[in-house]
């Protein structure tokens with residue numbers, strides 16, 4: 050019988066050519082069960098590979114009405130007892146077991162479970178035709194079953210949050226990041242044809258996404274970290290070329306700083322004071338503003354004293370936390386020598402300024418430094434001062450005049466002299482003139498010096514070894530200057546002297 054053969058061949062041929070649509074109906078069902086004669090092609094004049102000539106059988110994944118008749122295979126062999134059909138292979142008697150089965154008398158192949166293309170997208174079975182005794186009637190042949198994709202997988206972004214960086218001032222078209230998604234559905238179908246979009250990015254609309262690649266680029270000028278430092282974009286990916294299932298994601302885009310803002314002094318002039326004769330101390334802070342990223346070299350200020358400090362008496366450093374210029378005095382100043390300095394200080398960043406940075410007039414500041422007077426101690430011009438007295442000189446003989454100077458020449462201050470150490474109490478010193486005199490008989494010559502203060506209450510150094518706790522008077526005074534040594538050596542307290550009573 051030649052004509053049925055030709056007819057079947059003619060019916061199948063266009064289907065093979067068009068990519069196999071056999072059982073893919075509305076619900077994945079064939080309009081009518083297809084009958085396949087897998088062994089007929091062997092009758093052809095040329096031997097063709099069976100795997101290629103038997104059309105694959107398509108079945109949709111997720112098909113719910115089971116068992117579902119896929120195909121009926123038939124042999125042309127006519128036997129009195131009929132032909133016995135069987136299938137083998139993965140999906141039948143090999144893992145995954147039992148997906149397909151065959152009615153051995155009719156040759157009807159059934160699908161027994163719901164299929165998932167994302168697990169198995171095709172099955173290759175071996176089909177057998179036997180006689181009742183089990184002898185092979187035909188050579189085993191391949192039956193290919195193709196699982197047709199459904200859009201049962203949502204596209205998935207590879208990350209929930211994408212992060213990217215772009216420098217401020219970037220030109221339009223600058224690449225920022227790529228938001229990639231995957232879809233488990235058949236990549237050859239629309240079910241996995243993904244399209245990317247930006248759902249939300251704030252008012253400015255500075256970014257765009259390539260709908261097929263997910264690349265995000267800038268589309269406008271105007272990225273300014275000092276205005277907006279981070280953008281939060283809501284992305285979406287959709288399959289079915291944009292009309293199918295969707296998934297959102299976030300893209301955080303950080304705007305990286307450039308040095309497009311110069312540091313500026315907060316005012317054109319600062320005033321500080323410094324005490325004379327001090328060094329190594331901070332005397333004031335010069336405040337600056339810089340809008341660039343705090344802590345970065347685009348923000349950190351560097352100060353230079355340009356003028357007004359010929360001797361290098363001042364230094365200036367940056368407080369890294371506040372960016373203030375900390376002015377200090379490194380060489381002691383002398384109020385009497387110079388009581389005022391006018392410094393010119395400049396400020397720059399550690400990094401070079403970007404050409405786009407605006408000009409500023411606040412890169413220089415004047416610093417008025419007032420040198421304050423401190424009450425400096427007077428000093429003896431000659432120290433120690435040696436004086437001599439002739440033996441036998443009468444009490445009241447003037448010995449020498451002490452002369453001290455006060456460095457505070459601009460504030461007239463009275464100097465006052467006093468004896469710090471005179472355990473025997475035999476010298477007199479005029480507190481105003483510094484005149485010192487031998488005064489053994491001071492009691493007998495009370496008019497030589499006006500007494501500076503009552504006897505025994507003379508100002509005296511605390512560390513003087515002499516104690517006034519028990520006044521040593523009256524004591525026998527030395528009769529002449531040559532006895533003075535003995536008198537001194539008789540330190541009161543070491544002697545058992547009767548008290549004054």
Ligand SMILES: *[C@@H]1O[C@H](CO)[C@@H](O)[C@H](O)[C@H]1NC(C)=O
Pocket residue numbers: 067070073074075
């Ligand atoms: C394949 O199946 C689809 C429906 O799933 C149908 O629209 C199309 O026309 C079929 N193609 C052929 C060649 O039968």
Ligand SMILES: *[C@@H]1O[C@H](CO)[C@@H](O)[C@H](O)[C@H]1NC(C)=O
Pocket residue numbers: 259260261262
């Ligand atoms: C998106 O990217 C593809 C591949 O790089 C490119 O061919 C296409 O021109 C891009 N589309 C747009 C709108 O830039």
Ligand SMILES: *[C@@H]1O[C@H](CO)[C@@H](O)[C@H](O)[C@H]1NC(C)=O
Pocket residue numbers: 281282299301
């Ligand atoms: C981004 O914006 C969305 C909504 O505007 C918000 O829910 C989300 O928390 C933001 N993400 C971050 C990291 O700020």
Ligand SMILES: *[C@@H]1O[C@H](CO)[C@@H](O)[C@H](O)[C@H]1NC(C)=O
Pocket residue numbers: 326425426456
């Ligand atoms: C300056 O200060 C030092 C101590 O810092 C002091 O010893 C010195 O006497 C002072 N000089 C004057 C002139 O006051």
